[in-house]
Amino acid sequence: MPRLKAGQRHEVAFTLNGVAVRGEAEPRMLLTDFLRHVIGVTGTHVGCEHGVCGACTIRLDGVATRGCLLFAVQVAGRDVKTVEGLGGSDGRLSPLQEAFRRNHALQCGFCTAGILMSLDDFLEKNPSPTEPEVREVLSGHLCRCTGYTGIVRAALETAKGNADA
Amino acid sequence: MKPAPFDYIRAGSVDESLDALHELGDEARILAGGQSLAAMLNMRLVRPTALIDISGLRELDRAETRDDAIEVGAACTQAALSHRLSREGRHPLLEAALPHVGHYQTRSRGTVCGSIAHADPSAELPLCLMALGGEVLLRSRQKRRRVPAEAFFLGVISTACAPDEMIEAVRFPLPKPAYGYAFDEVSRRHGDFALAAFAAIAGPRTIRMAVGGVADRPVSREWPMLEGAALDDALNAFAWELRGQDDQHATAAYRRGLVRKVGRRVIEEAMRCRG
Numbered sequence: 013m014p015r016l017k018a019g020q021r022h023e024v025a026f027t028l029n030g031v032a033v034r035g036e037a038e039p040r041m042l043l044t045d046f047l048r049h050v051i052g053v054t055g056t057h058v059g060c061e062h063g064v065c066g067a068c069t070i071r072l073d074g075v076a077t078r079g080c081l082l083f084a085v086q087v088a089g090r091d092v093k094t095v096e097g098l099g100g101s102d103g104r105l106s107p108l109q110e111a112f113r114r115n116h117a118l119q120c121g122f123c124t125a126g127i128l129m130s131l132d133d134f135l136e137k138n139p140s141p142t143e144p145e146v147r148e149v150l151s152g153h154l155c156r157c158t159g160y161t162g163i164v165r166a167a168l169e170t171a172k173g174n175a176d177a
Numbered sequence: 178m179k180p181a182p183f184d185y186i187r188a189g190s191v192d193e194s195l196d197a198l199h200e201l202g203d204e205a206r207i208l209a210g211g212q213s214l215a216a217m218l219n220m221r222l223v224r225p226t227a228l229i230d231i232s233g234l235r236e237l238d239r240a241e242t243r244d245d246a247i248e249v250g251a252a253c254t255q256a257a258l259s260h261r262l263s264r265e266g267r268h269p270l271l272e273a274a275l276p277h278v279g280h281y282q283t284r285s286r287g288t289v290c291g292s293i294a295h296a297d298p299s300a301e302l303p304l305c306l307m308a309l310g311g312e313v314l315l316r317s318r319q320k321r322r323r324v325p326a327e328a329f330f331l332g333v334i335s336t337a338c339a340p341d342e343m344i345e346a347v348r349f350p351l352p353k354p355a356y357g358y359a360f361d362e363v364s365r366r367h368g369d370f371a372l373a374a375f376a377a378i379a380g381p382r383t384i385r386m387a388v389g390g391v392a393d394r395p396v397s398r399e400w401p402m403l404e405g406a407a408l409d410d411a412l413n414a415f416a417w418e419l420r421g422q423d424d425q426h427a428t429a430a431y432r433r434g435l436v437r438k439v440g441r442r443v444i445e446e447a448m449r450c451r452g
Contacts, residue, residue: 013193018182018226039185039228042219060212061178062216075285081215081288085185086230130282135452152280 016085026087027098037084044068046084047094055125056094059154068154069126070094076133095125096159098132107173108132111166119157127153140171141145184227191316192200194343197229199318200217203227203340209251212279212287213295232288237345237394240289246348247271251452255284255292255302264319269450270309271349272377274301280368293329296336299371301362301392302348303330308376308387308397309350313338316345316381323348330394356380357450362390363435366427372427379447384404384408386444389430408444412437 016022020035028051035050044058049069059067061080068079071093098106105113108131118124127150134141134149146167150160185234186205188194195313198205203412206225208214209232217223231237237252240261245277247268249258262268278301279287293313306313306326313329315322315338329337338344352358374389387397398415400408421429 013197014187015227016185016187018184038182039216040180040182045179061211061219066280066282069282072286076282077286078212078260080219081211081283083185083215086232105271117324134281142332148276149281152282 022085024088024173026089027091029049029093035084039083039085039159041084042080043070043082043084043087043092044079047079047092050084053094053096057125059120059122064154065126066130067121067130069129069153071129074133074136076130078147093129093132096130098128108135108166108170111170111173112163115162115166115169116158117162117166122154123155127155127163131170135167135171135174138171140175141167143168178219180215181221181224183218183225185225185423186229188229188231188234191231191234191343191345194229194231194234194320195316195318195341197227198232198341198343199231200239201227207231207294207343209288210254210286211289211291212260212283213291213297222325224317231343239346240452242267242351243348248314248346248348248434249289250269250346251290251344253289255279255287255289258289259284264348268349270305270352270358270378271291272428274305277301277350277362277364277368277371277374278359291298291348291426294336294344296330296332296334296339296394298333298392299374300393301360301374303421304376304387304389304395305360306347306349306387307397308378309388310397311350312348313344314346314348315397317342321345326395332393343405351408353380355452357447357452359450361439361443361446365441370426375436375440377443377447378445379438379451381451384444386415386440387438388440389413391416391419391436394442406410408441409437412440415440 016039024037025034048054057067059065063078063081070079194415205227208228208230237250239250240253253280262272266441311326313324357379359377362371365372371390378385385399389395416433423429
C-alpha cells in the first residue's frame with residue numbers, strides 16, 4: 013500500500029489543461045498551492061482555504077470541486093482543468109468569458125476564476141438552466157464587489173447562445 | 178491555514194484501510210471526499226499523523242436497496258446519491274434534504290458517509306438518518322457492527338465510531354406506504370449551516386420529527402397523532418428540551434421559535450404528503 017511520508021517531497025504528475033505536468037509535493041500541500049507555487053499557474057485563486065468562498069474551484073476529471081480541499085498528491089494521474097484552460101491558446105476568450113465581459117460580471121476578479129470553472133461544469137451538464145438553478149450553483153461562491161446579477165445574466169446568456177448556435 | 182504534516186496512505190482495498198487503522202488507531206483519519214476533514218486539517222482543528230484515502234475504492238462506491246433500506250457505501254458522493262434518487266424517485270425525504278447539503282461544488286466530492294462521520298449538529302444527512310431511524314455499519318479488522326443512529330451521534334462532531342473502526346456504509350430506511358415525509362431548514366444563505374433543520378415523518382397514527390442545528394446533535398421525537406393546540410404544546414416542550422444556545426448566528430429564543438413555527442409547518446407538509 014503506497015505510503016507517502018510526511019515532511020518528504022513526492023513526485024506528482026497529472027494532466028493540467030490537456031498538458032502533462034509534474035512537480036514535487038509534501039503530502040500536506042494543497043492542490044491550490046501546488047498549482048500556484050510549484051507549477052506556476054496562478055489563475056486559480058486562494059481565498060478562505062476551508063471550502064466556503066469558492067475562489068479556488070477547479071474541475072477534477074470534469075467535476076467542479078474546491079482546489080483548497082484537495083491535496084496535490086491526490087490528483088496524481090488525474091485530469092485537472094483550471095481557468096487557464098477555458099480560452100483558446102491564441103488568447104481568445106471562451107463564450108462564457110465573453111459573456112462575463114459583456115455583462116459586467118466581474119470587477120476585481122478575485123472570485124471570477126472559481127465561478128467560471130463552476131459554470132463551465134454546470135452549463136456542460138445543464139445546457140438550458142433556469143435562473144434559480146444558476147443562482148443555486150452560485151450560492152457556492154462569494155463575490156463581494158459586483159453582486160451576482162451580472163454573473164447570472166452572463167450564465168443564462170451563454171446557455172442561450174449555446175442553444176442558438 | 179495549512180495542515181500540519183501527515184503521511185498519506187492511498188488504500189487499495191477496505192482490508193488495507195482497516196490494517197492501517199488497526200496499526201495507527203486515533204493517530205490516523207479516514208479521508209473520503211474531504212469536504213469537512215480537509216477544512217478541519219487546514220484550520221488545524223485536527224492534526225492526524227496519517228490520512229488513509231479511501232476515495233478511490235470502487236467496493237465502497239455504491240448505493241443500493243437492501244432489506245428495506247438504501248445502503249450507501251463510504252465512497253459514494255452526495256451528488257451521486259442525489260442523481261440516483263432523482264432518477265428513481267424513491268426517497269422523498271433524502272431527495273428534499275440533499276440539495277441543502279453544502280453546495281453544488283462540495284456535493285461533487287463530499288460523501289454521504291463522510292457527513293455522517295463528521296457529525297456536525299446542523300448537518301442534513303445525520304438529521305435524516307436520525308429521523309428515519311437508520312443505521313451506521315462500522316467495521317474494524319476484528320469485527321463488523323451495526324449502530325442505530327440514536328446511539329451513533331454523541332455530541333458536536335463526536336460519534337460512537339472507535340479509533341480502529343471506519344464507516345463502511347450507512348442505511349437509510351425506505352419510505353413506508355401511507356407515510357408522508359418532509360424536510361426544511363432555515364439558514365442565512367442557501368448551503369450555509371442551518372440555524373435549525375427539520376425532518377418530519379407522518380404516519381397513520383404517529384408523527385415523528387428530528388431537529389438539527391439546535392442541540393449538540395440531531396434529536397428526534399415521536400408523538401401520537403396530534404393537531405391544533407396539542408401539537409403546538411408538544412412542539413413548545415420539544416423546543417425547550419433541545420436546550421439550544423445563543424451563538425453569533427442566532428439566539429436560543431429564535432431557535433425555539435423556529436422549532437415551534439417551522440417545525441409545525443414541516444409536520445403539516447408531511448401529513449399532506451401521506452400516501
